[in-house]
Amino acid sequence: MFQPEVERMRITFLGAAGEVTGSQHLIETSHRRILLDCGFFQGRRAESRKKNETFHCDPENLDAVILSHAHIDHCGNLPQLYRKGFRGPVFCTDATADIAEIMLMDSAKIQREDAKYLSRKLEGDHPPIEPLYTSKDVQGLIENFEPCPFSEWQSLSENNEVRLRFQPAGHVLGSAIVELEVKDGTEQKRIVFSGDLGRRGMPLLKDPVPIEGADVLICESTYGSRVHPPSQDIKTQLKKIIGDAYVNGGRVIIPAFSFGRTQQIVYFLNELINNRELFCLPMFLDSPLASRLTHVFRKYDHTLDSDVQETLKFDDDPFGFSCLTEVENQQKSIELNKRRGAFVVIAASGMCENGRVVHHLKQALPHEENSVVLMGYQAPHTTGRQIAEKREFVRIHGRDVACKANIIQLEGLSAHADVVDFKWWFEESTKRGHFGQVFLVHGEPDSAKALSQTIRDYCDEEPIIPQFGDSFEF
Numbered sequence: 001m002f003q004p005e006v007e008r009m010r011i012t013f014l015g016a017a018g019e020v021t022g023s024q025h026l027i028e029t030s031h032r033r034i035l036l037d038c039g040f041f042q043g044r045r046a047e048s049r050k051k052n053e054t055f056h057c058d059p060e061n062l063d064a065v066i067l068s069h070a071h072i073d074h075c076g077n078l079p080q081l082y083r084k085g086f087r088g089p090v091f092c093t094d095a096t097a098d099i100a101e102i103m104l105m106d107s108a109k110i111q112r113e114d115a116k117y118l119s120r121k122l123e124g125d126h127p128p129i130e131p132l133y134t135s136k137d138v139q140g141l142i143e144n145f146e147p148c149p150f151s152e153w154q155s156l157s158e159n160n161e162v163r164l165r166f167q168p169a170g171h172v173l174g175s176a177i178v179e180l181e182v183k184d185g186t187e188q189k190r191i192v193f194s195g196d197l198g199r200r201g202m203p204l205l206k207d208p209v210p211i212e213g214a215d216v217l218i219c220e221s222t223y224g225s226r227v228h229p230p231s232q233d234i235k236t237q238l239k240k241i242i243g244d245a246y247v248n249g250g251r252v253i254i255p256a257f258s259f260g261r262t263q264q265i266v267y268f269l270n271e272l273i274n275n276r277e278l279f280c281l282p283m284f285l286d287s288p289l290a291s292r293l294t295h296v297f298r299k300y301d302h303t304l305d306s307d308v309q310e311t312l313k314f315d316d317d318p319f320g321f322s323c324l325t326e327v328e329n330q331q332k333s334i335e336l337n338k339r340r341g342a343f344v345v346i347a348a349s350g351m352c353e354n355g356r357v358v359h360h361l362k363q364a365l366p367h368e369e370n371s372v373v374l375m376g377y378q379a380p381h382t383t384g385r386q387i388a389e390k391r392e393f394v395r396i397h398g399r400d401v402a403c404k405a406n407i408i409q410l411e412g413l414s415a416h417a418d419v420v421d422f423k424w425w426f427e428e429s430t431k432r433g434h435f436g437q438v439f440l441v442h443g444e445p446d447s448a449k450a451l452s453q454t455i456r457d458y459c460d461e462e463p464i465i466p467q468f469g470d471s472f473e474f
């Protein structure tokens, strides 16, 4: 365990160091210990369980957590921190607080299933494996959330020793760049954490905000070596795919992540229907998690970009329309299999591995009048990857399913900055201030290295790519 006695300010990287999940960074002064993010490591079940069950800081000794956004690799391990004794405040934006509650409740369910699965795999006579946390831990944690508005300084302590401000990061609803002003004795430092940096011109979200430099910047580097392909006009593509399905009497299956991607698609469909560019054929949102999250988008629609504000002037719900039905339960979801004629289903999960989308795919793939629309990256060995490769047969529930449907892969909705976006953000930010020491996290080694070259000229010091457990004083 890392020792808390600190003479100077210190930062220790406890996750997302040299990899893209498990975001967790500890900032210590002589009086305070603050954790930036407390995310899950994600990957193979047993391996991630091992990484996630141990904390390398003492939960009881932490003064506060600051959460950049509600993706599970940034907030997923917070309930376990609570279970192990952390009772301090969790500062985040108000939308992030609402979304994190939904995501963590869902995650508690997954923890229960994972523990059951791992217990079954145990050989010999062992006590069953406990879930990392339960919904009770999530409830306890949520009570300590301190939702904050964007762009206003908050004091984290009575004597103004630590001040905090959230700025829009343009990555997902509620996502923030975290600005900290930390006083320790006579020293004062400006520490900034990018969280996950988004892109300019993305649907729904306001653009990321350039900042006024920082003494210490912790910056993500997920796509630090990549230039995203030009954004396709997703709305026009959806119009064509669904229009064709209407003519052919086929069904359109859209596997989509519940948080962010689903709401973007529903928003585009709503626009097409408002503009009378699409016939209002039956459409189904078949993911209870996505439905709950969509309610949060409605609650915070006034914080979304100018296009949404324009829509709101004549349409009070940009995330719903008369022919869109939210599917209530598993039974109703399965009943859709018997439905005839053209219709559209948007269902979790994104890479087609589990969730209700699997049975829709099983039904739709063997028939050529149907379409499957894939969005974004499909990891190797996933069902989504097999479909994307247009294999003759796709393995689902242990059986080979013929893949005759029309497969369409749409690009252009990545929520992460690429090289061009990073360059823009660093350039604009250095017009307003300067960067002292930059630490590059949340990226595979090649991405972090490439980004380090790209931003070198915007920093006073050579950027550092920390490894897990690395500690730096400043």
Ligand SMILES: [Zn+2]
Pocket: 069, 071, 074, 171, 196
């Ligand atoms: Zn994220």
